[in-house]
Amino acid sequence: MNTLCAIIVSRGLDEMLRFCLKSFFESADQLYESVEVIIADNASPRPYTESSLSERRIRVLRFDVQTRFAVACNRCVKECETKKLIFLNNDVFLDRSSLNKMLQNSCRAGIGVVGSWLYFPDGRVQHRGVVFGHGDIGPYHLNRGQFLDPRSPFEEYQAVTGACLMVNRSLFNQLGGFNESYQFGLEDIDFCLRVRQHGYRVLCANAGRPMHFESFTPGRVELDGPSRQLFLEHWRGKYTIDG
Amino acid sequence: MIYYFVPDITIFGGIKVAYQFVDALNLLGVPAVIASPQGKAATWFLSHAAVVDATAAREMFRTEDIAVFSLPHDYESLRKLPGRVFYHCMGTDPLIDPILKDPSVEVLTCWKQAQEYVLSHGVNRPLNVGISISPSFSYAGEPKYEQAVAYMPRRGRELCESVMNTCSSVRYIKIDGMAENEVARVMKSCSIFLATAENEWYGLPALEAMSAGCVVVSVPVRGGMEYLHDGINCRVAGLLEYAGVVAEILSPESMLLRFRLRQNAIATSKTYACSHMINRISRLLNGPLSSWRLC
Numbered sequence: 001m002n003t004l005c006a007i008i009v010s011r012g013l014d015e016m017l018r019f020c021l022k023s024f025f026e027s028a029d030q031l032y033e034s035v036e037v038i039i040a041d042n043a044s045p046r047p048y049t050e051s052s053l054s055e056r057r058i059r060v061l062r063f064d065v066q067t068r069f070a071v072a073c074n075r076c077v078k079e080c081e082t083k084k085l086i087f088l089n090n091d092v093f094l095d096r097s098s099l100n101k102m103l104q105n106s107c108r109a110g111i112g113v114v115g116s117w118l119y120f121p122d123g124r125v126q127h128r129g130v131v132f133g134h135g136d137i138g139p140y141h142l143n144r145g146q147f148l149d150p151r152s153p154f155e156e157y158q159a160v161t162g163a164c165l166m167v168n169r170s171l172f173n174q175l176g177g178f179n180e181s182y183q184f185g186l187e188d189i190d191f192c193l194r195v196r197q198h199g200y201r202v203l204c205a206n207a208g209r210p211m212h213f214e215s216f217t218p219g220r221v222e223l224d225g226p227s228r229q230l231f232l233e234h235w236r237g238k239y240t241i242d243g
Numbered sequence: 244m245i246y247y248f249v250p251d252i253t254i255f256g257g258i259k260v261a262y263q264f265v266d267a268l269n270l271l272g273v274p275a276v277i278a279s280p281q282g283k284a285a286t287w288f289l290s291h292a293a294v295v296d297a298t299a300a301r302e303m304f305r306t307e308d309i310a311v312f313s314l315p316h317d318y319e320s321l322r323k324l325p326g327r328v329f330y331h332c333m334g335t336d337p338l339i340d341p342i343l344k345d346p347s348v349e350v351l352t353c354w355k356q357a358q359e360y361v362l363s364h365g366v367n368r369p370l371n372v373g374i375s376i377s378p379s380f381s382y383a384g385e386p387k388y389e390q391a392v393a394y395m396p397r398r399g400r401e402l403c404e405s406v407m408n409t410c411s412s413v414r415y416i417k418i419d420g421m422a423e424n425e426v427a428r429v430m431k432s433c434s435i436f437l438a439t440a441e442n443e444w445y446g447l448p449a450l451e452a453m454s455a456g457c458v459v460v461s462v463p464v465r466g467g468m469e470y471l472h473d474g475i476n477c478r479v480a481g482l483l484e485y486a487g488v489v490a491e492i493l494s495p496e497s498m499l500l501r502f503r504l505r506q507n508a509i510a511t512s513k514t515y516a517c518s519h520m521i522n523r524i525s526r527l528l529n530g531p532l533s534s535w536r537l538c
Contacts, residue, residue: 110272134286134422156270158291196293199244199274238282240262240290 002057003033004103005082005169009072010090011042016213021055023093023210030100038079040072069162070178070187077172085172087188089163092118095208102166105154105205112200113167113192115160117150118212126212127164129157129204130189131243138232139189142243150206158196158239160204162188163212171200179234185227193239245275245538246300247311247331248321252285254420256447257313257333259285260353260374264311264331265292267375267521271528273535276300288377288423309538311351318342326538332369334444335360335465354445356466370527374447375520376512379427382456389501390493391433393418393457395448399439402462402485406437409486410493418448430455434501435492438462441482446471453477454512458504460489470515476507 006024010017021037028035037058041048043066050060061076073087084106086099098116106114118127124145131142139159162178165188175194178187192202245268249261261277262285268275269292277284282296301324304310308326312318315338321328322345330342332352342348343364350369352358361369390413394403397419407415416429426448430436436452438461443449445466449459453470459477461467462485473479480488491497492504528536 110274156291158293193293197276197295199276199293201269201272201274237286238284238294240284240292240294241286242289242291 002036002080002082004028004031004035004084004086004099005080006035006037006086006088007040007073007076007080008037008088008090009040009042009069009076010044010048011066012044012046013090014044014046014048017048017090018053019093020088020090021053021058023095024088024099025055025057027094027096027099030096031103033103035099036080036082038076040067040076042066042072068180068182069184070180070182074177074180077169077177080169083169084166085169086164086166087162089212091213092164093211094164095210097208098164098210099207101153101205101207105203106166106168110199110201111203112171112195112198113160113165113202114154115157115166115202115204116164116207116210117204118161118164118210120145121211121213123147126214127161127204129155130159130161130192132158132239132241133243134241136232137243138228138236139186139239140243152206154203154205157192157202157204158242159189159192160202162191163214164210167195171195171198174198181230182227183230185224186231187227190231190234193235244305245273245309245311245535246278246295246304247275248278248297248300248314248317249285249312250314250317251280252283252287254287256445259288259377259423260333260447261311261313261331262288262290262292263375263377263517263520264372264524266290267517267524268535270521271525273528274538286422289379307538309535315339315342318345318348322348331372332357332361336444340364354466355469357444368531370531371523372527373520373523374445374515375517376447376451376454376515377423377427378517379424380430380451380454380512382431382454382509385431385456387432387434387456388414389434389498390414391416392435392437392489392493393429393433393452394437394439395419397440398443399437399441399462402439402482403437405486406489410490413493427451427455430457433457435460435489437489438464438467439485440464443467449477450512450515453508454515456505456509458492458501459508460485460492470511472507472511474504476504476511478504 278297278300284294306325313331353374436457438449446464
């Protein structure tokens, strides 16, 4: 049985997805563990086919109607039996060392979720962990857009981005997966907060220099508003302030 | 899982110490959360502790779980829970005596006087887990107004007013209902901090003021005497002499004294850095609290 399953929700952007998969398998080649990929084809105008992706370790789950990120992810998880899951955005290109470093952290006792430092193509930080500000500020990416290097192998946060998020499948299922009420965005933060409520830790690892273009999918950004509103309705006053 | 039960989210030192304790446990890899009414989180200081609804926590409490509490009123309901119960002693009001008499409740303390009190009440091996100052108070040479005095009027208002009448020419900055980072900013900009609460158990604000580089003028405080050393790192004065001591400290002739007290205060506060508390808890987790790693 495979150990790690990557779940990638993708819509169009065939070339971006191709590079995402290439970087994933290159990183997976550094592992002893075997891997698989499930792509949730989220109503791409030109459907992906397993043959066009020319990799036997990939399965495609087609959604004919555009589906919420959380719904698509939860559906994909039902299709796999691996011990570990990694959720990846199609515009995340892993470093060769990324999976190894994330898995190492993920296997430690008490660790619920492992994310990774992510960088914009120009080297600025896209993600190093999510912190929470007062009132309407809510959750935000710490040091986003700054030139910065990690000083430790990992740091602990209240949440990490779902653009690159590793979790045990058993824990994911125990918590009921991502909250499907979210349109697109912040279901990952909601999930991490629930993980911590169950006593597990959320880490962001220094896992090489994976790249994240961020919000490339057309129409993606417009869905942030309702998700943010829902998040604050659920969580306002129920998280501590660390940012 | 360790559930630290807190009564609410108000601006009260015991709440902050609870979150601080949970943060330290999390940092050391121990699963712990705050259990608060309606799952509300205190947001007036920095923390990354997860918060759960206290009622839900009581309902799902298992025999292998641990409950920690610091408010004596919670004792009656928590002692009925199936797991182990720890009382985090942050004051020595006789109200806590029935808790100390209960052999099924284990006791943690935060400072020496509390440790001595619980020992004198027959508690076997209480564990001093310490207390620490948030790094946001750490003074790094920010400009100070030499004639600015910070005070907290919530307790000891009359004493503050008597100081204001005696030393009317200086600037007074009231600290009330502020978030921690704002309190730290005010303290760092002030020269003097008035610790006027007579019935304070420990007086964490005075210790924070020391960390922020203030000269503290304090009334005697039960637990606080472990860090308040009159004439060395602060001035300790009784009610009758208090205003006179503040006036003396503020006088131009006392400039060198203020400098000396401030330096010693900062040095004292360093012994209450978060890292010290974490090391202390880490040692306990490798010894008498080793079972906490397994819960």
